[in-house]
Amino acid sequence: MNLMIEVKDIVKTYKLYKKPIDRLKESVLPMKKKYHEDFNALNGISFEINKGDALGILGRNGSGKSTLLKLITGVLSPTSGEIKVNGRMSAILELGAGFNPEYTGRENIYLNGLMIGLQRAEIDIKMNGIIDFADIGSFIDQPVKVYSSGMFARLAFAVAINVDPDILIVDEALAVGDVRFQMKCIEKMKELKANGTTILFVSHATEQVKRFCNRAVWLKDGVIEAIGESSEIVDLYEDYMKYNSSEDDQSRDAEKVESEINEEIETDMIFPNNPNILSMITKVNINGKKFKTFDQVEVEVEYDVYEKVISGLLLGVALYTPDREYIFGPNTHLEKIELPNTRGRHKVKYTIPRLPLLGGTYNIDVGLFNNEGIVCLDYKQEIVGFTIVNKYFSEGLVYINHEWEILQ
Numbered sequence: 001m002n003l004m005i006e007v008k009d010i011v012k013t014y015k016l017y018k019k020p021i022d023r024l025k026e027s028v029l030p031m032k033k034k035y036h037e038d039f040n041a042l043n044g045i046s047f048e049i050n051k052g053d054a055l056g057i058l059g060r061n062g063s064g065k066s067t068l069l070k071l072i073t074g075v076l077s078p079t080s081g082e083i084k085v086n087g088r089m090s091a092i093l094e095l096g097a098g099f100n101p102e103y104t105g106r107e108n109i110y111l112n113g114l115m116i117g118l119q120r121a122e123i124d125i126k127m128n129g130i131i132d133f134a135d136i137g138s139f140i141d142q143p144v145k146v147y148s149s150g151m152f153a154r155l156a157f158a159v160a161i162n163v164d165p166d167i168l169i170v171d172e173a174l175a176v177g178d179v180r181f182q183m184k185c186i187e188k189m190k191e192l193k194a195n196g197t198t199i200l201f202v203s204h205a206t207e208q209v210k211r212f213c214n215r216a217v218w219l220k221d222g223v224i225e226a227i228g229e230s231s232e233i234v235d236l237y238e239d240y241m242k243y244n245s246s247e248d249d250q251s252r253d254a255e256k257v258e259s260e261i262n263e264e265i266e267t268d269m270i271f272p273n274n275p276n277i278l279s280m281i282t283k284v285n286i287n288g289k290k291f292k293t294f295d296q297v298e299v300e301v302e303y304d305v306y307e308k309v310i311s312g313l314l315l316g317v318a319l320y321t322p323d324r325e326y327i328f329g330p331n332t333h334l335e336k337i338e339l340p341n342t343r344g345r346h347k348v349k350y351t352i353p354r355l356p357l358l359g360g361t362y363n364i365d366v367g368l369f370n371n372e373g374i375v376c377l378d379y380k381q382e383i384v385g386f387t388i389v390n391k392y393f394s395e396g397l398v399y400i401n402h403e404w405e406i407l408q
């Protein structure tokens with residue numbers, strides 16, 4: 001095992017001032033009164049990352065994720081503790097960080113390359129690859145202050161990803177940029193991961209962490225709540241968030257999933273004008289609105305693929321209660337079903353032969369993803385629903401097979 005990052009008992013204390021003037025008072029009257037409160041954004045963090053690990057960093061807003069990444073990249077220094085980094089690191093922390101707004105895109109590629117530790121000649125060799133990857137046309141010779149956030153994202157990613165880093169650090173940035181570009185980035189990140197690059201990845205999209213990372217750490221109020229195998233940690237975190245998410249977190253989640261409820265869509269395949277739409281769910285049908293426990297439920301999903309082919313396309317069908325309790329959500333990738341992924345219209349039938357749910361109302365979400373579920377191509381929340389009505393025969397959410405035995 002090759003240790004790439006070692007974080008030992010890190011504490012990061014920020015000084016919090018009630019009013020801006022307090023900071024000034026404290027600096028001009030240094031030996032007098034203390035005008036600030038100490039706030040530990042991180043408190044006693046220790047972990048190690050080995051070569052080839054992809055570590056997802058989870059935590060609600062303000063839990064200390066960005067602070068941790070800034071400490072690892074050296075943008076900030078810890079108040080106490082030690083961080084050892086072994087290898088060349090490239091990072092996308094905040095979009096535009098590390099860019100000089102007055103420089104052109106091309107000049108900023110040099111600036112970033114030099115900061116990462118490349119020689120000018122090495123940057124020259126990589127320059128065309130980076131420009132091709134960013135794909136922002138003639139803007140590459142414009143000052144970056146005129147860029148849109150999408151262009152920024154493209155350039156920042158193109159640089160960070162194409163400089164052969166030993167360690168790549170990505171903070172949320174994937175959320176910016178269009179689907180096509182996200183897919184390109186994920187492909188490249190997978191390639192880096194396969195070649196042994198160590199990756200640290202902060203994302204509010206827990207599914208991305210589950211699918212892309214092998215390990216994850218959950219930060220809560222500046223301490224490690226859990227660390228380990230990514231799917232386990234994501235499950236723990238999601239469980240916690242279900243009952244403890246703030247409005248802030250919820251609004252982020254709502255942004256993530258554009259829900260289009262019970263939408264009726266065209267019957268003929270129409271190619272969308274928007275080049276970011278690569279595939280779309282066009283129809284979802286269910287074989288009834290009212291069932292009894294153990295009835296067969298069939299959901300037919302029709303979708304269009306607008307690309308010649310979408311590698312790694314997957315379809316997921318998820319069952320929810322009206323309170324958005326997640327009951328069950330298989331997908332074609334996990335179950336090794338080869339989903340048609342070439343240009344044209346396709347139709348898939350999902351069958352639950354004996355639905356074990358007890359009385360109540362249930363909803364179904366349908367999602368199309370690519371790259372083993374990392375990039376969402378289309379998502380229909382609560383697109384169909386049904387009710388289960390029975391004569392009274394049991395209680396609870398699901399019927400679990402069981403036996404009774406009278407022992408005495």
Ligand SMILES: Nc1ncnc2c1ncn2[C@@H]1O[C@H](COP(=O)(O)OP(=O)(O)OP(=O)(O)O)[C@@H](O)[C@H]1O
Pocket residue numbers: 014015016039041059060061062063064065066067068
């Ligand atoms: N420069 C600073 N001065 C004072 N407090 C700060 C400073 N930077 C961050 N903090 C505080 O430290 C805590 C951790 O912040 P941090 O940005 O690391 O959280 P985060 O998990 O990345 O949050 P988000 O998901 O919203 O980006 C927060 O309470 C934040 O308000």
